[in-house]
Amino acid sequence: xxxxxxxxxxxxxxxxxxxxxxxxxxxxxxxxxxxxxxxxxxxxxxxxxxxxxxxxxxxxxxxxxxxxxxxxxxxxxxxxx
Amino acid sequence: xxxxxxxxxxxxxxxxxxxxxxxxxxxxxxxxxxxxxxxxxxxxxxxxxxxxxxxxxxxxxxxxxxxxxxxxxxxxxxxxxxxxxxxxxxxxxxxxxxxxxxxxxxxxxxxxxxxxxxxxxxxxxxxxxxxxxxxxxxxxxxxxxxxxxxxxxxxxxxxxx
Numbered sequence: 001x002x003x004x005x006x007x008x009x010x011x012x013x014x015x016x017x018x019x020x021x022x023x024x025x026x027x028x029x030x031x032x033x034x035x036x037x038x039x040x041x042x043x044x045x046x047x048x049x050x051x052x053x054x055x056x057x058x059x060x061x062x063x064x065x066x067x068x069x070x071x072x073x074x075x076x077x078x079x080x081x
Numbered sequence: 082x083x084x085x086x087x088x089x090x091x092x093x094x095x096x097x098x099x100x101x102x103x104x105x106x107x108x109x110x111x112x113x114x115x116x117x118x119x120x121x122x123x124x125x126x127x128x129x130x131x132x133x134x135x136x137x138x139x140x141x142x143x144x145x146x147x148x149x150x151x152x153x154x155x156x157x158x159x160x161x162x163x164x165x166x167x168x169x170x171x172x173x174x175x176x177x178x179x180x181x182x183x184x185x186x187x188x189x190x191x192x193x194x195x196x197x198x199x200x201x202x203x204x205x206x207x208x209x210x211x212x213x214x215x216x217x218x219x220x221x222x223x224x225x226x227x228x229x230x231x232x233x234x235x236x237x238x239x240x241x242x
Contacts, residue, residue: 019180031140038177039147040184046144047228056230058143064114068141 003053003081004074010052011037014045028071035070055080083172083197083206107162109240111137111150118142121150123162130166131158147230151181153238155220159213161240166212172197173205182209184226186219 015022015037022028037045049055057080058064067073069079088096089233105126111119119137133154137146158167169187171178182189187209195203224232 033137038180039145040181042211043145043148043228045233047230058230062141064143066141072141 003078006052007049007074007077010048011035011045014041014048018044027068028069028074030070032067032070032073049077053077053081085199092164111135111146113143113146115200118146119150121157123154123158126162127167128164130164130168131162132168132170133158134169135221143234145228145234147178147181148227149234149238151185152235153240154187155211155216156238164213166210166217169209169211170206171209173207179207179209180213185223186212186215187211188215195227 011026012022018038018041020036020038020041023030023034026035032042046056046058054073056066060080061076065076067076101109104194106122106124107126108120108122110117111121116139118139119135119142121133121135123131123133125132135147135150135154137150143149154169158164169178169182170193171182173192179190188211189207190210193206193207196206197204222238227235
């Protein structure tokens, strides 16, 4: 399955779990902090993605890079796939 | 505290100079990998209690940074300031921090009505409280609810004057 689709599915799952409401118009340009997931939601998202994908890119990267948008978030996962 | 009015450079400098040596307030810049991304602050500090607040001013931050601030506030208030009670006010429409307060086992103790007026609307603030005894009793269980990466990052939190 396409990595972006997996990430979006896990995002939706985490949003349900944490009682967050994702915005309707999620796109590559969506600012992560405005996506509807809160701080706990993002922490759980990264944790769940590590379970699903088998890696956490934020641990693997040599120097810290933090995504601002959903597109950047997906790109980081694609880079370390 | 809840004003969204523009602040002039002179007002900011005055605020900062009054902050120096004020024993009732402590402000920290939140550095993440050496980069300033937000603020954690304590106000109304007495030997018994204080209030805290925070904000993250950048959009590209480590996922879960708000949880680290929440944890840092509780540990600093009870370990360093040694107060018995930590208070937090949250605007009622701001639901994200309220959910995190609930996760961290804060007690909701009241509501202040119509304390903020914006664009012709009035908003309430919800009042939360944590006591030292409760936090020490619940810290372990709360930590277990957090993702592993947050627990690992929490071990790296440190305060510098």
